[in-house]
Amino acid sequence: MASTIFRNNLRIQKSFQFNKLFTSSSAKGQSLVTRNRIPVVEKPVRKNTNSVFNKGSVTSHQTYFYSQHKSQVKNTGISESKIIKDGKLVEIFWNDGKKSNFHSIWLRYNCQCSNCTQPGSGQKKIDNTQIAHDILLESVDIQDDMVYLKWKGEIEHQGQVSLDYLNENSYSEADIIRRHSAVRMTKLAKEIPVVNYTDVINSKEAVYNWLYQINEYGLCLMKDVPTEEKAFISLANKIGPIQETNYGKTFSVKSEPNPVNIAYSTEELTLHMDLVYLESPPGLQLLHCLRFDDEVKGGKSTYLDVFHVVEQFKVSHPESFQILTQIPATFQKCHYERENPFHLVYQKPHITLNDYKEVIGVHWAPPFEGPLLVEEKNVEKYYKAYKDLAQAIHNSDNLLTYLMKPGDLMTFNNHRMLHGRGEIHLNGGIRHFKGCYVCIDEFKCKVQVLSNQVGDGQPPIHVGNQSWL
Template identity: 35%
Template sequence: MNQPKPEDQPRYPFQSAPDIDFWPVTHQVLSVEIRAKTIAVLWDDNQKSCFHPLWLREQCPCPDCHHPVTRESIMDLLRLPEDLYAQDVSLDDAGYLIVTWSNDAHTSRYHPGWLRANSYDDWARKPTQRNRITWGEALDLTVFDGKKTLEDDGELYDWLSYLELHGLALVSNVPTSKGTVQELAERIGVIRSSNFGAVFDVMSKPEADSNAYLTIGLPLHMDLPTRECPPGLQFLHCLKNEAEGGESQFVDTFEVARALKVEAPEIYKIITTVDFPFRNRAVDSDYRWQGPLIQLDAAGNPVETRINTFLPTPILNMNNKELESVLKAKYHLFKMVNESRFLIQFKMQSGDMVVFDNRRVLHARSEFFPQTGERHLQGCYMDRDELYSCLRVLERHQRERGMAPAI
């Protein structure tokens, strides 16, 4: 589709930017000036944004700098001088910021909605951590409708937003045909294969290569802690659950981490700083990794956990004195995640699908008895990136329709 020239575009709240998005104009630019080499913007609510010249030049949305179809940069950043500065700044009749640059007299035109949303002054900074609500035994789990989720983007957005916040979401009324778990997962993004396949069947098997394929109860755990980057999401779709037993249990380790930090700070420090080994061996595979049981980000917030009690791996790089405190901390954490104050439990019914953040929410299963009925679940994995990407695209569509505020 041919794009109208900037001078032909009306003053309208959605205009092109250096990305494929829509940026509502929530505030107008009152004035612009060059101040101490920065480009200073005064908004109609009296807030001020000061943009670094190299930062702003790199984001020039013109077709010579960003490809008009891909919106990826085609400008060689290394050709810009480090002492680049704005030679002239002004506002055009549509409220856009116009900047002429010092090195080549190139002129850039910036949309006010994009400028406001991407301001990085102290007053404008946004939290870098994804939204979340930690929970324990009192969680009243919202149930979403599977058929609506498959068909309606609004229902899909509500479901995924809940999943992002809580790390756990339950969907009912999902068709019980095999492969539906993949169909629903691919509403979000690309599923992730593992040595168990793209889609795996959770049921009793005579030649099991995992405890999941036995009838015994499974303790609280995450899947694939032996991988450099374990799957972010796990989908489990209940096709049949007629056997006695087989209740599902879930624990939010971020809530456990919050409590552990308060109740036992010395153990919390060990759990978040010491690397623990993980290893999973089979006839034709041998996966290994090591890392803290609770991984923190730069701000000290939990971002993932690696807890799995049925893959014990010897710690080999410590003496007995060091092992004493490390093993004590490990067992304290394992005991804590099993406390009832953190646990929710329910039995999945035919047509239910549970989705959870595998690097945040531990899952378990009570023993079931196949002689009393069939129990058959199908599952698959997906990276967190797919969830976040899908949410951003849905939010972009909402902004396009004027349904959501600027971000």
């Protein structure tokens, strides 16, 4: 199944049109940003059918569907529907030649009638202890853009679901391939995309462009941000609420004696992710340069797209790749000599996969590794595979480096971009950054909402939050 999907993907991806979406400047020069566009929705052409339901029942039944949602697939209307397998399945033949099957049980759980789904919120109200797993359909009736359903044994219940909903949520093999292709990480930043502060505070489109760059490339630099905390907090709030951690709502990265974190020293920081010892590490990190005196030397920021490294690693070291999806590493932060003592230990593999063996999570943070606690037979296997991945990361050609200047704000996806820093020589000067985090799901939500409101409705690509899709 998986191999079919990957083979077919190549064909499907090639058939997408590559259109220019945004042009943005980059940290080193101009770069053109494009994305696989998915066809824009046209007004659906739907079949007129004779129905047992009168016209009044159509307009009086409002079903829930995301009102500002832009569908990624054109609803061409249907040419035929058929109940088969004694009511277990409905075949829908769409006007564009596509075919979808919907199981009776799937339709029952996704019934959009106001008894089953709360119209305003879209939340389900069904009693899932009362629905038989082998429930059978009695009738399917299509009128305009609505599908009316009756199930055997449910005399009172008049089910309904819109054709838009079925079209959008079709789970035919072709639609599953399309859906997975649309959210795959395909781009690699060769340069750091750049946006301007004034643009972002003045238009929703510019906010979308900023977040789009972060979603596509894993990071984006914003220039000319006023060097005061409220400016950077209000930018974070354009994405979502600030995610508070044990380091506070915001944190200062300033070299100091006896730091609670190595980041607050002048030492080199090797490539890592932050707070990997949590169940859900913070998603986006915003790092704002407030001060960087001329006498300070070193301290260049480094970034590496670890998903790209791991995709290559999957091909170059299949065995080690496999091992790192199965044997869990230990991540920890245990530190008692501080105001709020830390004792956090979390076990998980470095790489997580979905049902199609696609990489959906990478966890890499050597400074926060704890003792490996796995079966004896796995210890040497783990360290061999670990070394292979460490080398792949170390040898990657795709390291991005940038020397922050006052007013620069770097925003990067902590689930995707490893980050580090060169050693700092203060020479009596001051280097001061302010940082905060925003939850990755809030970020993903904002990208989707803005895409629907001011973009073309395309979904965000994978953000490394381990969602299977």
